[in-house]
Amino acid sequence: MKTKTKPNKKKYNCIGDIVGVLAATVVFIVPFLFMLFNSLKDKKEANFLNLAPPSSVEWGNYLDVIQTDKYTILRAFLNSGLITLFSVILLTVLCSMAGYVLQRRRGKLASGVNMIVLIGLMVPPAILPTIWVMQGLQVYRSMFGMILVEAALQIPFTIMLYRGFMSSIPAELEEAAVIDGCGRWRVFFKIIFPLLKPVTATVIILNAVTIFNDFTNPLYFLPGSENVTVQLTLYRYMGQFANSFNLLFADVIIITIPMLILFIIFNKKIVAGMVAGAVKG
Amino acid sequence: MNRKHIYSGWFLLPAIVVFGIFFLLPMVMSLFFSLTVWDFDSWSFIGLENFRVFFSERTLNVSVLNTLKYAVLTSGLKVVLAFFLALFLNSKIKTKGFLRAVAFFPNLVSTIAVGITFRALMHPSKGIINGALELLGIVGVDWLGNPDIALLSIIITDVWKGVGVATVIYLAGLQSIDRSYYEAASLDGASRWQQIRDITLPLVRPAMNSVIILSFVGGMRSFDLIWAMTSGVPTAATNVIASAVYGQYAAGFYGLATAGNVVMLVLISLIVFPLQKFLISREVQ
Incomplete structure (x- = not known):
């Protein structure tokens, strides 16, 4: 029984990691990217409130x-x-x-x-x-x-x-x-x-x-x-x-x-x- | 050697003095000042009038219901979501450390900053949440403008910020469960779901109870996220007790504000202390 489940589990691992990282990126990382990108845009561009990277970086x-x-x-x-x-x-x-x-x-x-x-x-x-x-x-x-x-x-x-x-x-x-x-x-x-x-x-x-x-x-x-x-x-x-x-x-x-x-x-x-x-x- | 001599009561004194003056004394005085009209310098006693006004005025009494809704939904969502997140993170995945860190970090971010960001993300026409929904063919909503869902939108943001803490509390509970229980169960042919229901859930209950109490109390007292997401003008749909207290304070009705504070104190005591007793009585010994 044990030998049967092992290859299954290995396959599952990889999928779990991919799904986890994707979900975490969308849910938790995107809001931070949004803050960062918009903090570096010019006023007009930032007011679109979108997730596009800044066209020119405004330090x-x-x-x-x-x-x-x-x-x-x-x-x-x-x-x-x-x-x-x-x-x-x-x-x-x-x-x-x-x-x-x-x-x-x-x-x-x-x-x-x-x-x-x-x-x-x-x-x-x-x-x-x-x-x-x-x-x-x-x-x-x-x-x-x-x-x-x-x-x-x-x-x-x-x-x-x-x-x-x-x-x-x-x-x-x-x-x-x-x-x-x-x-x-x-x-x-x-x-x-x-x-x-x-x-x-x-x-x-x-x-x-x-x-x-x-x-x-x-x-x-x-x-x-x-x-x-x-x-x-x-x-x-x-x-x-x-x-x-x-x-x-x-x-x-x-x-x-x-x-x-x-x-x-x-x-x-x-x-x-x-x-x-x-x-x- | 006398234990009382080594462990002198004097060690307790400084903490008791600071806590007594700045927490206990105000708490006791609030019971009195809630029965008055006062302005810090003078007061006149008016009996239960403040409480009558608090419960008869619509903008104020709705805050009690909103507070309960907020506390129940934020803690309920955290209890359930964090449980599955913790199960997932406790399985054999390689990115566990990274994922745990990413889910936890929002807890350290200033609540005002989170409020500002989610207001922008939830913008009805420009926000990226509605933008993403549009790509999926779903018509977006006015998350914070629509009174039917405004509180729910803030609740979702609260869960986003706090679910990571609940998850790490569950993870600690999961990791303390002896692996041999699962091995025995799978030898007996128990399915993964049966194992979760009959082994994991009962044994993780102390952690679950901590999550319930912590997030419920946090939800009952919640103020700053709601304040930031409604730019300091909560409507009947989003006013909670803590923001009603601030509103009455800002308007100069100090007695009414204090009464609101007392309502919150009584409500939390009436719910949380019995709830905690009940939850502890159900833990597996």
């Missing part, structure tokens, strides 16, 4: 987009970069500590916090009362406030990743260190935190992508032209460049390329992290 579109509104997009990249950087640092420190203790401890405190984490994973943030709290603390419309909110919203997911990874680290490690006279903070930062490196890498990449791509929260919590973020400029250009699709798509490509580079480098890490986050939740 100047990219320069035009960058120069729009006195280099707003550079300001936006700086702002988004700073928000992403600092909220990711905050998340890494806060959640590694919390995930460590939550995985090791039993009792009321731990189960209470675990419950809160679960709620935080499901429930949507209450937008307007958040503005009210931020105004009360005088951090509304500030980069500082935005960083705290972005971090707060990712805390449940990040704690979950750390807590899950902690179960693969034996508790004897800490116990031995404490017997050797090591304080609890040193145990964590000198011994445990370095061992969390693989999950820390996942945490950094996944949160960086989420926060950099966030549109909704800066829309509410960081209004004003001096505080623009990358996603908000893109949304604004959607109206401003309504008749210049070449410039609009040049902006789309400028925003997509960092993610593409990140994905090419960290493909496996990103995918594994998403799976770990989903299955443990």
Whole structure:
């Protein structure tokens, strides 16, 4: 029976690959080619919105987009970069500590916090009362406030990743260190935190992508032209460049390329992290 | 050595403080502010009036139905499509890595950028989707202009963006299934379909449950894709709760906006927590 099915399977393989690549090209690659081609056309040609390659390549579109509104997009990249950087640092420190203790401890405190984490994973943030709290603390419309909110919203997911990874680290490690006279903070930062490196890498990449791509929260919590973020400029250009699709798509490509580079480098890490986050939740 | 001493509660404090101030406190306050007319500085209590308005005004109450439709269809489509995509990618094909990467990448692309691109692809007269349909002899439709299908068009775009994540979650589940089950089944003469139904489906259920919950919650909260694809003016056909909240906020009705937020919170809690319990109870031990 086995010898009968083998040649059949080999034939099927080849067809599977061809069908798969063809379908993936039509469904997933064509939209990206469309962005790229149209970002390189002149205004008139781009407005046909077709998939033809550009008749002449207009690299100047990219320069035009960058120069729009006195280099707003550079300001936006700086702002988004700073928000992403600092909220990711905050998340890494806060959640590694919390995930460590939550995985090791039993009792009321731990189960209470675990419950809160679960709620935080499901429930949507209450937008307007958040503005009210931020105004009360005088951090509304500030980069500082935005960083705290972005971090707060990712805390449940990040704690979950750390807590899950902690179960693969034996508790004897800490116990031995404490017997050797090591304080609890040193145990964590000198011994445990370095061992969390693989999950820390996942945490950094996944949160960086989420926060950099966030549109909704800066829309509410960081209004004003001096505080623009990358996603908000893109949304604004959607109206401003309504008749210049070449410039609009040049902006789309400028925003997509960092993610593409990140994905090419960290493909496996990103995918594994998403799976770990989903299955443990 | 006392475990409570090593694993001090102080380690939890910073995370709890940030999460408490910027998530839990607003959540609790939203229950109060939804019963008021307020402007961040002062409020006056009006009871359930905001909820009455929310459920009686057509443009607002339709958002509840649209949100449910959006969440059910996006998660349903992802659950089914991703399952077959994962089965396909788990078979013996050589381009597996490439195909998985290509299907996954849209998830990392900015939602606004995806919205802009699909608006162009779905353009009624010039868009290449209708152009392709025309080549096949099918008359295209006004994907985003026709109120009967506008929400569906956004749902399709959402599935395009998110199906890759669901697929990799399934793939992880498929890869953890012991191959010997299949070998035993095929010795017993079970067909490929019987194997999928009786071995793969029950054993992949934990992964499937994750996909259902994740995409359902994501669908219930969805805002930015709808916002981008309707250029910030969702109609009765495309308004969801999250966009109704923004609309009322922009119009200065803060109490009503907060009430919308509470409606979403209650709806998600009422559906997702029981759903999760039910799904977990059905997993094979």
